[in-house]
Amino acid sequence: MTDSHFSRRSLMRYGAYGAGAAALAGTAASWDRLTGADIPGRDDGSLVVATLGPAYGPEAIRTLTEGFKKLHPDIKLRINAVQATDWSDFFAKILTQIAAGTAPDLVYVATEGVQLFAQRLGVALDKWVKRDADELREYFADVHPSLVESMMYEGSLYQLPVEFNAADIYLNSQVLKRAGASFPAADWTRDDFTTLLRDMKKSSGSQFTPYFWTNRLWGGVVPWLFANGTNLLSESKAPGGAWLWDSFYPAADRQGRGGGYRWTTPQATHERVEEAYDYLASLIQEDLCTRPEGGNGQNLIGVFSTGRVGVTPAGGFWAGGLNLAGMKNGSFDVQYFPRWRTQRMQFGAAGYALLRTSKLQDEAWEFIKFASRRDTLMRLFETNQTTPARRSMLTADRYREMGPNHWQVFYDTLDKFPDTGPIPAPPQVAEVEQVLLKHTGTALASRRSVAPALRRMQSDLEKAMERDV
Amino acid sequence: MTNTQIPAVRPKRQVAEAAPAPRPSARERGTRLLAALFLAPTIVGIVIFTVVPIVGSVVLSLFHWNVIDSPTFAGADNYREMVTDSTVLVSFRNTLVFMVLAVALQLFIALTLALAVNGRMPVWLRSVFRSAFFFPLILSAASISVVMKYLFNQDFGVVNWLLGLIGIAPVPWLTSENSAMAAVILVYVWQQFGFSFLLFVGGLNNIPKEIHEAASLDGATGLRKHLTVTLPLLSPTLLVASVVGIINALQVFEQPYVLTNGGPGDSTRTVVMVIYETAFEQLRFGEASAVGVLLFVLVMAVTALQFRLSRRFVHYQ
Numbered sequence: 001m002t003d004s005h006f007s008r009r010s011l012m013r014y015g016a017y018g019a020g021a022a023a024l025a026g027t028a029a030s031w032d033r034l035t036g037a038d039i040p041g042r043d044d045g046s047l048v049v050a051t052l053g054p055a056y057g058p059e060a061i062r063t064l065t066e067g068f069k070k071l072h073p074d075i076k077l078r079i080n081a082v083q084a085t086d087w088s089d090f091f092a093k094i095l096t097q098i099a100a101g102t103a104p105d106l107v108y109v110a111t112e113g114v115q116l117f118a119q120r121l122g123v124a125l126d127k128w129v130k131r132d133a134d135e136l137r138e139y140f141a142d143v144h145p146s147l148v149e150s151m152m153y154e155g156s157l158y159q160l161p162v163e164f165n166a167a168d169i170y171l172n173s174q175v176l177k178r179a180g181a182s183f184p185a186a187d188w189t190r191d192d193f194t195t196l197l198r199d200m201k202k203s204s205g206s207q208f209t210p211y212f213w214t215n216r217l218w219g220g221v222v223p224w225l226f227a228n229g230t231n232l233l234s235e236s237k238a239p240g241g242a243w244l245w246d247s248f249y250p251a252a253d254r255q256g257r258g259g260g261y262r263w264t265t266p267q268a269t270h271e272r273v274e275e276a277y278d279y280l281a282s283l284i285q286e287d288l289c290t291r292p293e294g295g296n297g298q299n300l301i302g303v304f305s306t307g308r309v310g311v312t313p314a315g316g317f318w319a320g321g322l323n324l325a326g327m328k329n330g331s332f333d334v335q336y337f338p339r340w341r342t343q344r345m346q347f348g349a350a351g352y353a354l355l356r357t358s359k360l361q362d363e364a365w366e367f368i369k370f371a372s373r374r375d376t377l378m379r380l381f382e383t384n385q386t387t388p389a390r391r392s393m394l395t396a397d398r399y400r401e402m403g404p405n406h407w408q409v410f411y412d413t414l415d416k417f418p419d420t421g422p423i424p425a426p427p428q429v430a431e432v433e434q435v436l437l438k439h440t441g442t443a444l445a446s447r448r449s450v451a452p453a454l455r456r457m458q459s460d461l462e463k464a465m466e467r468d469v
Numbered sequence: 470m471t472n473t474q475i476p477a478v479r480p481k482r483q484v485a486e487a488a489p490a491p492r493p494s495a496r497e498r499g500t501r502l503l504a505a506l507f508l509a510p511t512i513v514g515i516v517i518f519t520v521v522p523i524v525g526s527v528v529l530s531l532f533h534w535n536v537i538d539s540p541t542f543a544g545a546d547n548y549r550e551m552v553t554d555s556t557v558l559v560s561f562r563n564t565l566v567f568m569v570l571a572v573a574l575q576l577f578i579a580l581t582l583a584l585a586v587n588g589r590m591p592v593w594l595r596s597v598f599r600s601a602f603f604f605p606l607i608l609s610a611a612s613i614s615v616v617m618k619y620l621f622n623q624d625f626g627v628v629n630w631l632l633g634l635i636g637i638a639p640v641p642w643l644t645s646e647n648s649a650m651a652a653v654i655l656v657y658v659w660q661q662f663g664f665s666f667l668l669f670v671g672g673l674n675n676i677p678k679e680i681h682e683a684a685s686l687d688g689a690t691g692l693r694k695h696l697t698v699t700l701p702l703l704s705p706t707l708l709v710a711s712v713v714g715i716i717n718a719l720q721v722f723e724q725p726y727v728l729t730n731g732g733p734g735d736s737t738r739t740v741v742m743v744i745y746e747t748a749f750e751q752l753r754f755g756e757a758s759a760v761g762v763l764l765f766v767l768v769m770a771v772t773a774l775q776f777r778l779s780r781r782f783v784h785y786q
Contacts, residue, residue, distance in 0.1 A: 291644035
């Protein structure tokens with residue numbers, strides 16, 4: 001009898017277990033399995049482009065990769081479609097990638113993130129734009145200067161816009177007919193809008209909401225602020241930008257252009273802001289409009305297409321969305337946002353931003369140019385899932401099948417209303433947006449809630465704007 | 470005898486009387502070594518995936534870091550800012566209110582249903598109910614919340630449509646400060662109560678029938694029997710269910726984030742939402758870590774308090 005803990009039998013048994021475990025581990029280790037290294041283009045010097053996943057399906061990715069390969073067979077390209085619910089979620093994921101040391105070379109960025117990326121992460125495109133001016137002349141001639149200006153920051157251009165969406169008003173034709181109302185005129189007023197809502201309400205049941213909108217930065221309260229000649233933050237233009245305007249735009253289009261927008265002092269307690277909120281609160285009290293929920297308005301297409309909503313603010317992207325929901329041409333139409341003190345409207349645009357961390361900046365510029373070409377955009381935007389930034393792409397042919405009848409409204413929002421501008425999105429946009437959504441919800445609880453909620457909004461906006469990102 | 474792992478109260482050690490521990494035999498040493506080998510993967514996992522991130526958060530909470538630039542030392546700045554930030558304070562209040570109401574409702578519903586299912590009922594029907602009640606728990610909280618957002622919509626939601634059938638005016642479930650938290654709690658409880666329900670069913674099955682029979686012979690009926698016999702004997706299970714329920718409730722995120730995005734105002738903003746927004750939307754990782762550290766301390770404190778109180782209220786057979 002030894003003092004050893006293991007008997008020979010135990011030793012044999014544990015030895016067998018150990019050998020079995022080692023064999024299993026060895027098998028698992030040698031098994032042919034997927035790892036991060038198996039992702040095509042990973043760490044092989046490819047140009048990496050991060051796009052908003054839901055907007056870029058496999059077909060779009062194929063279009064971009066194959067088209068770019070034909071043009072630049074020497075540049076490897078990898079499209080990284082990042083799944084996200086909205087732009088702020090998308091930016092959060094991109095920033096996480098940057099923090100992890102796996103930053104893409106290019107990021108698809110909307111107005112919401114233009115200044116954040118420009119200030120902290122982006123590379124100005126000025127030198128390349130100047131160098132390839134002749135090649136780009138056709139592009140700028142086709143793109144409204146307001147869209148280009150919205151992509152500028154402190155005098156420099158950071159992106160070439162490829163798409164945009166302005167907040168126009170969509171109307172359900174069936175609901176209009178039921179209300180005995182005619183299609184509104186282009187210069188309709190806020191009071192015309194209210195009358196239309198009342199007519200719609202009278203002619204429909206209790207399960208009907210004349211005006212439905214979502215509480216968000218784009219298409220929420222902001223269009224009403226613009227219509228009332230005000231904004232959430234004071235708006236001015238940065239100096240500079242003449243290098244671009246003088247090179248690419250005629251004198252008439254250069255008028256009043258600068259080096260990009262500056263959104264600085266919060267003005268939530270401005271009387272016009274209060275007026276706009278008061279108006280929306282009155283619509284809610286009168287049951288003409290929904291109490292706005294947050295989110296991206298995904299649930300809206302369903303209720304609009306079934307005639308439970310009369311009007312809603314949306315952009316060119318809805319033409320495709322409503323068609324997918326089964327709405328035929330003629331069952332809906334679009335008109336400009338109604339006039340109040342002004343008929344200035346809001347838009348959001350998007351394009352590719354080049355990151356400072358990129359080691360392939362010249363190759364990235366070639367992709368930016370490729371992505372803004374007319375033939376590329378024609379293939380990408382076949383289903384009218386957005387409004388192309390190129391004016392020449394908005395034709396009767398494009399909208400003949402799916403509508404709307406007044407498709408010209410999409411680009412005329414810029415052409416006929418040159419003061420139409422981007423949603424306010426300073427580098428502190430994430431916090432600004434959160435403050436806006438938070439207090440809008442409270443402000444619209446009743447008309448008495450408006451002033452106190454706006455005072456709190458002002459205080460929170462001041463704090464947000466004081467912070468450096 | 471129950472199988473619960475709750476340690477019994479240990480008597481105070483008689484330090485002065487303690488004899489030196491005998492040296493363990495070779496067999497004991499071998500057993501300990503083997504136990505350590507088996508525990509090693511778990512311990513390594515806990516260290517890498519739990520301890521290191523906790524320490525990392527504590528360290529990060531002492532810095533300003535926006536992901537893009539290098540971190541700069543902030544000392545206690547983030548903590549100072551946290552206690553003066555009304556959004557953070559409100560989120561803690563909301564989370565505590567949510568915890569109390571959601572856990573109480575969850576335990577009440579789970580216990581009531583467990584008692585009902587445990588009663589006279591065919592075995593097959595019992596299985597159906599068990600599966601049905603547990604089913605929501607295996608679904609993604611975010612997916613459920615997306616669907617619930619439709620159901621609770623003021624204008625087009627099924628919930629208001631059903632209320633309309635019995636003459637109740639539409640309720641602004643998700644858009645009024647008075648009802649948003651209630652809606653979030655309802656959705657959360659609906660998804661979570663299945664876990665407590667299963668625990669209670671297991672606990673009830675462990676109570677010997679003889680004790681209930683004896684109580685019946687003594688004249689105890691229905692509710693009285695449950696209050697004086699079932700509940701005391703179920704107290705260890707209640708403790709486990711409440712500890713797990715409270716820890717989960719203090720970390721609630723998906724339901725308020727998807728349903729109301731923390732609104733209207735801050736009425737449904739929870740601590741984990743604030744951590745997410747501060748870190749990933751506002752790029753203030755130091756401040757977010759400080760809030761995270763405080764939440765960690767709160768969870769530990771509440772759990773410790775529960776175990777402390779359990780000495781008085783939990784009965785082991």
